Amino acid sequence: MTATCDFDVVVVGAGPVGLVAALLLAKQGISVLLLEKERSIFPLPRAAHIDHEIMRIFQSIGVADDVASSSEVSTRYEFLNVSGDVLMRFDTGRAAALSGWPPSNMIHQPSIEHVLRARVAECDSIDTRYGTAYRHHETCGEVVTVHFDTQGKASQACCRFLLGCDGANSAVRANSGLSLVDLGFSERWLVIDTKVIDSSRLPRHNLQICDPERPTTSVRMGAGRHRWEFMLKAEEDEDRVSAPAFVANLLARWDVDGAVELERTATYTFEARVANDWMQDRVLIAGDAAHLMPPFAGQGLCSGIRDVENLTWKLGAILAGRANTSLLFSYQTEREPHVRAMIDLAVMMGKVVCVTDPDLALARDKNLIETRRASGDASGAIPNPKLGTGLLQATSNIAGELFPQFTHKGSRSDDLFGHGAWLIGESIGIDGNTLGAAGVSIPSLSYFSPLVSQWLDDKGYNAVLVRPDRVIFGGGNAAELITAYADGLYQEARVVA
Ligand SMILES: Cc1cc2nc3c(=O)[nH]c(=O)nc-3n(C[C@H](O)[C@H](O)[C@H](O)COP(=O)(O)OP(=O)(O)OC[C@H]3O[C@@H](n4cnc5c(N)ncnc54)[C@H](O)[C@@H]3O)c2cc1C
Known part of the structure; x- marks a missing residue:
């Protein structure tokens, strides 16, 4: 090239x-x-x-x-207070999420x-x-x-x-x-990674223990590993917290002696x-x-x-x-709002966990328990925010969302539809040269056709144009979509109106 x-x-x-x-x-x-x-x-x-x-x-x-x-x-993520009450619970489950894979x-x-x-x-x-x-x-x-x-x-x-x-x-x-x-979050934590000897003695779900004395994380990992993370106090320096006796003391309340073998520790400042x-x-x-x-x-x-x-x-x-x-230019304008939404979510969770004042922790617990009683638990994958302004058809309410990956008897639709951008819909009469110039193909839907048709019906569109990153450019008339997409690729301006 x-x-x-x-x-x-x-x-x-x-x-x-x-x-x-x-x-x-x-x-x-x-x-x-x-x-x-x-x-x-x-x-x-x-x-x-x-x-x-x-x-x-x-x-x-x-x-x-x-x-x-x-x-x-992972099927569940829980935030517990020091008494074991559930403050927040995310039931992610095993079922395939929007992208055709388990949420977590x-x-x-x-x-x-x-x-x-x-x-x-x-x-x-x-x-x-x-x-x-x-x-x-x-x-x-x-x-x-x-x-x-x-x-x-x-x-x-x-x-x-x-x-x-x-x-x-x-x-x-x-x-x-x-x-x-700097967006204003900074906490030092000790991470302890272990190899699992007896998984039956470990927590089944990922946990945040919102203990004001020692905020703690416990997460299952793949490949026979388990991790704990412990928030550090100002006076606890790296040498002190890495000492075997200090680590053993932190793990004592989890009663995992013999169930795990220490692999390594590291301290991080989460920012x-x-x-x-x-x-x-x-x-x-x-x-x-x-x-x-x-x-x-x-x-x-x-x-x-x-x-x-x-x-x-x-x-x-x-x-x-x-x-x-x-x-x-659309790289940052599209990605930064998404990244900031993820940072906001992570900081929100961090602020729930990292409370060290006992009175504030009690107030947090009361508030979150009441909220949970009123609203219930979140289920499925965490919300995936739309992209910010960029190469997206501004008039389309699905532009910037992820296009789903359909699954059928163990097959996944991306494997069938192939790489590059797709124009998907009913009776698309667009010539190959126009499609080729924009790098767009019309994939054969084969046995995914009923699922795609149902999805188009639900969204209320005849056709959608899906970018190579599986983000929806827009929905509507196929000819108008391909023209707007091709214009967007070539135009000098920063964004597509
Ligand atoms: C404790 C902890 C838990 C986390 N948990 C999660 C999680 O559960 N999920 C999640 O999505 N993220 C998590 N993260 C964040 C995640 O680990 C990082 O976002 C990720 O590793 C970043 O990948 P990267 O490739 O951008 O950077 P890095 O992994 O840092 O890779 C950068 C590479 O660049 C190389 N490099 C640097 N300078 C040069 C140079 N001058 N020349 C050549 N090479 C160079 C480095 O050697 C390194 O290999 C966690 C982070 C921490 C600390």
Whole structure:
């Protein structure tokens, strides 16, 4: 695809977000240089939960079954007070959610990264350099030159776009003059990861124990692991809380001696931050490089993977000459409101859990118990907010929502419908050239046809146009949809009206 560049895209960081980005780009035939400063997978405990939408994205890059085999479906998430009363309960269940996968899936992040690395190794269009650190870059016209070094040996490569997936301390972000805005949440926690010996002695559901003396999290993870997290007091420093006696004391009330084996501990400061700008010229940032959130909603990694799902098809359309580079402005305008909604949810949950004043905790308990009595429990997947303004048909009330993935006797509709954008509906009379120019296909619905027709009827539309990231561009007349979508890809303005 490139005439004058070594690579179409350089991705910095082979954490989960960078790995998924590289795979989503490679799927479109885009050449990628993937730089990772470490040789091994980051071993410290982090993400434990991914949602249905992330499983669908994993499905699209061919790793969902491997991920599912080392993960565990979570059916309930509870917030309890110190007496064991339920303050909040989320019944997620096992049934397939909108994306065709269970709402809530517990994972062991290093195991997932192992699966992703193996998949990357199979892709000829990804040149992966482990043990190679990005240093700096400069942009000249349409070319970004990236400087990096491997064991002290300096090198460089030029590309059309640079994508920083280099985590919370992103050098790509700093070198691009971008910065994170503090949204005002900061709490230190100790994370204790264990290997499970006897799962029958562990809590069956994910729990937040809203104990003002010691706010605590207990989460099931995939791959035979269980995690506890304990909020730290100001005077408790890292050395003290990592000591075996301190850890044993924290776990004592869970009565799991002999049921688990300590794997490792780590302290984290849980924060909420979002980058002011997510793009500078031809340089973009995604994942923890662009936003941080406390882990109470299990959405930090999920948000990063949604970022690259949103961004990579746009890069693909631009590199294939089917879209103007101004399409990239829609990356932040679409994603930031979604990310902020997830940060708000995580901070709301964090503020429920992290109360340390006993009187305030009593008032919180009373309030939440009354609310639960009046409103009942939430069920199903957590609400998935619509995207913000961007390449969406503003007149359509379903624009920006996720298009469902239908399931039938173990089959999933995305596998049948294929990659790229879809125009789906009744008697669509649009010629192949028009569709091809916009990168849109009319998939054969086969045995999913009755389910799709029912969905269209329920929504009240004859046709829908679904973007490659499975977000609905809009619904209505097929010819008008394809015209508006094609215009949106090419137009110079920042957003589609
Ligand atoms: C305790 C805890 C629990 C969490 N639980 C959840 C959860 O349940 N669900 C969820 O969705 N999220 C959760 N998260 C958040 C999640 O772990 C992160 O959002 C996710 O790891 C971010 O992925 P990333 O790829 O953006 O960044 P990282 O995983 O940080 O990867 C960045 C990569 O870039 C590399 N890198 C950095 N600088 C350079 C450089 N100069 N050159 C080359 N490479 C470089 C790093 O070595 C690293 O491999 C949790 C986080 C914590 C701390």
